[in-house]
Amino acid sequence: MTNRKEITAGIIIIGNEVLSGRTKDINTSTLAKWLNSIGIEVKEVRVIPDIEATIIENVNHLRKKFNYIFTTGGIGPTHDDITAESIAKAFNVEYGFHKEAYSILENYYKPGEFNDGRQKMAKMPTSANLILNPTSGAPGFNIGNVFCLPGVPSILQSMIGGLNNVLIGGDPILSITISLRTVESEIAKSITEIQNKNNDVEIGSYPFFRAGKLGVSIVIRSSNKKKLDGCYQQIYKFVEKKGIEIVEEV
Amino acid sequence: MTNRKEITAGIIIIGNEVLSGRTKDINTSTLAKWLNSIGIEVKEVRVIPDIEATIIENVNHLRKKFNYIFTTGGIGPTHDDITAESIAKAFNVEYGFHKEAYSILENYYKPGEFNDGRQKMAKMPTSANLILNPTSGAPGFNIGNVFCLPGVPSILQSMIGGLNNVLIGGDPILSITISLRTVESEIAKSITEIQNKNNDVEIGSYPFFRAGKLGVSIVIRSSNKKKLDGCYQQIYKFVEKKGIEIVEEV
Numbered sequence: 001m002t003n004r005k006e007i008t009a010g011i012i013i014i015g016n017e018v019l020s021g022r023t024k025d026i027n028t029s030t031l032a033k034w035l036n037s038i039g040i041e042v043k044e045v046r047v048i049p050d051i052e053a054t055i056i057e058n059v060n061h062l063r064k065k066f067n068y069i070f071t072t073g074g075i076g077p078t079h080d081d082i083t084a085e086s087i088a089k090a091f092n093v094e095y096g097f098h099k100e101a102y103s104i105l106e107n108y109y110k111p112g113e114f115n116d117g118r119q120k121m122a123k124m125p126t127s128a129n130l131i132l133n134p135t136s137g138a139p140g141f142n143i144g145n146v147f148c149l150p151g152v153p154s155i156l157q158s159m160i161g162g163l164n165n166v167l168i169g170g171d172p173i174l175s176i177t178i179s180l181r182t183v184e185s186e187i188a189k190s191i192t193e194i195q196n197k198n199n200d201v202e203i204g205s206y207p208f209f210r211a212g213k214l215g216v217s218i219v220i221r222s223s224n225k226k227k228l229d230g231c232y233q234q235i236y237k238f239v240e241k242k243g244i245e246i247v248e249e250v
Numbered sequence: 251m252t253n254r255k256e257i258t259a260g261i262i263i264i265g266n267e268v269l270s271g272r273t274k275d276i277n278t279s280t281l282a283k284w285l286n287s288i289g290i291e292v293k294e295v296r297v298i299p300d301i302e303a304t305i306i307e308n309v310n311h312l313r314k315k316f317n318y319i320f321t322t323g324g325i326g327p328t329h330d331d332i333t334a335e336s337i338a339k340a341f342n343v344e345y346g347f348h349k350e351a352y353s354i355l356e357n358y359y360k361p362g363e364f365n366d367g368r369q370k371m372a373k374m375p376t377s378a379n380l381i382l383n384p385t386s387g388a389p390g391f392n393i394g395n396v397f398c399l400p401g402v403p404s405i406l407q408s409m410i411g412g413l414n415n416v417l418i419g420g421d422p423i424l425s426i427t428i429s430l431r432t433v434e435s436e437i438a439k440s441i442t443e444i445q446n447k448n449n450d451v452e453i454g455s456y457p458f459f460r461a462g463k464l465g466v467s468i469v470i471r472s473s474n475k476k477k478l479d480g481c482y483q484q485i486y487k488f489v490e491k492k493g494i495e496i497v498e499e500v
Contacts, residue, residue, distance in 0.1 A: 016454055019292045020425070021282030022469060023456070025275065028297065032271030042269045047278065047295035050454075077435040078455040079442035117435030152457060175270070185327040185367030192329035204266055204300075205328040206273070207402060219272060 007040045007170045010066040012058055013047040014073040014083050015151055026153050027072045034160050039169030039223065040068060050074060055086035063090075063146055068167060073151030075124075075140060077117035083148055084124040084141070091143055094126045101130055101139050108137035124148075129166075134158050142166070171223040176232050179217045181245035183207070187216065190238050194231065200224055201231040215247055257290045257420045260316040262308055263297040264333050265323040265401055276403050277322045284410050289419030289473065290318060300324060305336035313340075313396055318417060323401030325374075325390060327367035333398055334374040334391070341393055344376045351380055351389050358387035374398075384408050392416070421473040426482050429467045431495035433457070437466065440488050444481065450474055451481040465497055 011031055017023040025047065032042045043066055048054050055074075063069045074083030088095035102122040106114050121138040131140035131147065135158040140149045147163065149156045180187070184207050195203045204219040218235060222228040239246060261281055267273040275297065282292045293316055298304050305324075313319045324333030338345035352372040356364050371388040381390035381397065385408040390399045397413065399406045430437070434457050445453045454469040468485060472478040489496060 013295075016452065016471075017456055017469065018278065019282060019295065020286060020423075020469075020471065021279040021284075021292070022425075022427075024279045028268065029271040029274045032269060034271075036270060042271070043299065045263075045269065045295075045297035049293065076455075076457065077438045079438065079445050080454055115435055117438030120438070121435075152459075154459070173270075175272075177272075185365055185371075188327045188329065188367030188370070195329050202266065204330055205326075206267055207326065209402075209404070219267065219270075221270065 005170060008043045008066040009035055009040050009068040009070060010062040011042060011045040012069060012071045014050060014055060014071055016049050018047050019049055027156055030157055031070055036173045038164060038167060039172045041173060050080050050082055052082055052086045056090045059087060059090040059146060063144065067145060069146045071148045072156060075148060075150050077120050087143060087146060087148060088125040091125060096126050097122050098124050098126055098128060104139060105137055131159055132162050173221055173223050174225055174228050175219055175221040176228060177217050177219045177250045178235060178246060179215055179248040180239060181215050181247050183214055184216050194234050198231040200227045255420055258293045258316040259285055259290050259318040259320060260312040261292060261295040262319060262321045263323060264300060264305060264321055266299050268297050269299055277406050280407055281320055286423045288414060288417060289422045291423060300330050300332055302332055302336045306340045309337060309340040309396060313394065317395060319396045321398045322406060325398060325400050327370050337393065337396060337398060338375040341375060346376050347372050348374050348376055348378060354389060355387055381409055382412050423471055423473050424475055424478050425469060425471040426478065427467050427469045427500045428485060428496060429465055429498040430489060431465050431497050433464055434466050444484050448481040450477045
């Protein structure tokens with residue numbers, strides 16, 4: 001929408017536990033907020049099962065479509081952790097012990113505790129760059145434009161900071177949220193008119209039900225602060241004119 | 251994996267608010283658990299933006315790939331609600347006021363309150379079947395094997411029960427979760443051996459951190475109760491032999 005070069009990302013959540021409904025994915029939200037803050041927009045998320053052919057197909061399709069791909073899940077020590085081997089096959093590169101990863105894990109565990117399962121976590125594309133893990137030792141890895149992270153949210157969260165200097169983003173995407181005491185259908189027409197006059201700002205409208213009361217959050221997003229502020233002024237003016245209560249502004 | 255005919259589903263989450271990280275998707279979990287209970291397996295989830303061409307492309311690709319497709323989001327009254335029109339275009343059918351939907355909404359609102367925004371919610375493929383909404387009036391709709399539901403979780407949840415007699419599922423997928431006081435790398439080898447002996451059961455291993463203590467949940471899934479129970483016995487035996495504490499069984 002703007003003139004700036006758009007930097008895009010796709011996320012691939014690898015895990016039967018999300019597809020079965022057992023686990024609610026929260027890594028998408030963590031990754032998206034962080035990527036937004038460094039000027040990278042998430043354009044698509046896919047949740048796929050722990051099946052090698054499916055992982056390869058999706059990684060190879062999406063890595064051509066977006067600037068960056070992030071995968072979560074499937075890099076632990078158990079039989080259902082097949083992400084690293086699948087990624088090696090997707091890139092058609094050697095899969096085996098990564099020297100640096102092996103050495104990190106060997107030092108991380110007490111002598112005698114670096115067993116088969118733990119050694120498996122040092123197996124990945126041997127040419128990959130490591131993504132260090134300050135929480136639990138086992139690193140993620142990066143090959144080409146694909147970044148492979150673990151599925152456990154707290155561990156993933158502790159690892160992404162290390163990538164801030166690796167990724168090349170655009171201007172950060174700025175946003176303002178205005179929460180109103182109204183219902184969508186009361187403001188739909190005016191918001192449409194404002195959207196039509198502000199092509200460089202994305203306006204979203206999201207109903208909410210909080211503390212027993214209905215409301216609507218208007219979220220405006222742009223990488224251009226001036227245009228964002230201009231759009232905000234137009235919304236503020238219309239809200240004031242209509243006498244709609246503002247519940248919260250963030 | 252089993253001999254039964256597999257009935258599959260895909261989910262398409264339509265919404266910039268999930269891609270921006272602002273909203274965490276919980277509809278996938280609701281849909282997946284419900285679909286599992288009626289013997290339908292979710293094979294893929296995609297989160298895509300509110301862009302017409304993207305919606306059309308994904309719907310047309312996935313509806314050929316799976317038995318059922320569920321979309322969430324984008325069927326409200328505002329300018330960014332474009333799911334219904336996009337679906338009509340994907341199926342190349344007429345988009346306009348759906349007589350029954352119009353009449354439901356006209357009756358739902360007080361005289362004089364059925365404004366433009368609300369009338370928009372009666373617009374959809376004119377030949378669609380309605381999915382009734384006991385919470386807030388505005389119906390979802392079904393065309394072909396595609397079922398379009400709203401994005402607000404509580405409303406979506408109230409609507410899916412009405413589909414139990416419409417969808418044709420297979421045998422329900424049964425599961426047992428055994429939560430152990432151990433770490434994945436300690437049990438990886440034994441669980442791999444058990445998985446190799448139980449091809450008709452899917453075994454997943456998920457580390458957790460609860461009340462300050464580490465553990466691993468072993469989730470076994472199958473539509474065959476006898477095979478599921480057999481696999482469970484093997485895991486129980488190994489856990490007992492190793493002296494691993496069972497935290498919880500569900």
